[in-house]
Amino acid sequence: MTDDAQDFWEQFYGERDQVWSGKPNVVLVEEIEGVEPSTALDLGCGEGADAIWLAGQGWRVTGADISRAALERAAAHAEEAGVAERITWARHDFARSMTNGPFGLVSAHFLHSPVDDARDPALRAAAAAVASGGILLVVSHEAVPWHPEVEFPTAHEVLDSLGIDPVEWDVEQLASRPRRAKTPDGVEVEVSDSVVRLQRH
Numbered sequence: 001m002t003d004d005a006q007d008f009w010e011q012f013y014g015e016r017d018q019v020w021s022g023k024p025n026v027v028l029v030e031e032i033e034g035v036e037p038s039t040a041l042d043l044g045c046g047e048g049a050d051a052i053w054l055a056g057q058g059w060r061v062t063g064a065d066i067s068r069a070a071l072e073r074a075a076a077h078a079e080e081a082g083v084a085e086r087i088t089w090a091r092h093d094f095a096r097s098m099t100n101g102p103f104g105l106v107s108a109h110f111l112h113s114p115v116d117d118a119r120d121p122a123l124r125a126a127a128a129a130v131a132s133g134g135i136l137l138v139v140s141h142e143a144v145p146w147h148p149e150v151e152f153p154t155a156h157e158v159l160d161s162l163g164i165d166p167v168e169w170d171v172e173q174l175a176s177r178p179r180r181a182k183t184p185d186g187v188e189v190e191v192s193d194s195v196v197r198l199q200r201h
């Protein structure tokens with residue numbers, strides 16, 4: 001583990017009992033509801049809401065994250081939701097290691113970090129972990145009003161960073177999607193997410 005990244009994320013989750021809403025990400029539900037379930041990998045699963053929703057839809061899920069605190073919390077939520085037996089929690093620093101595929105779905109939502117640059121290698125490894133016929137769904141921040149200094153990638157830039165062979169994949173979504181969100185001070189504003197959904201031949 002890179003100490004900076006590990007320390008940052010343990011402190012991030014340690015500051016509060018619950019950081020995220022506990023609800024699955026909207027784009028995940030919109031894009032994946034109704035897809036025939038198989039195996040799924042949630043990269044940077046945090047407190048587990050996406051992995052738990054997928055398990056509830058019938059997927060057999062691996063949730064991977066650098067933070068021990070987040071994974072412990074995710075496992076407790078999965079027990080409460082009655083889906084624990086369908087989920088494996090795996091601790092990885094994506095700068096160093098990654099869960100091996102193949103998976104029918106690899107999902108990465110908001111895999112951003114201010115302390116290391118594991119994102120692009122992690123997303124390339126994620127693409128490599130998608131099974132033939134499987135889906136890669138990458139949802140990222142694109143514009144966040146309370147972080148005007150941070151330049152987040154567009155959907156096209158995310159696609160470029162994956163370094164995939166276009167012959168092997170169909171691009172099913174390459175979009176910018178607005179969403180209402182609350183600033184850290186609780187003010188409701190519009191943010192924008194980039195959505196990249198690919199299917200492997």
Ligand SMILES: C[S@@+](CC[C@H](N)C(=O)[O-])C[C@H]1O[C@@H](n2cnc3c(N)ncnc32)[C@H](O)[C@@H]1O
Pocket residue numbers: 005009020025043044045046047064065066067070092093094095108109110111112113116118
């Ligand atoms: C912004 S949060 C998003 C969490 C969740 N996907 C969601 O949408 O609510 C980013 C997550 O990526 C994880 N993460 C950041 N850098 C990582 C790394 N190098 N290896 C593994 N996980 C990492 C963090 O611990 C955190 O849970």
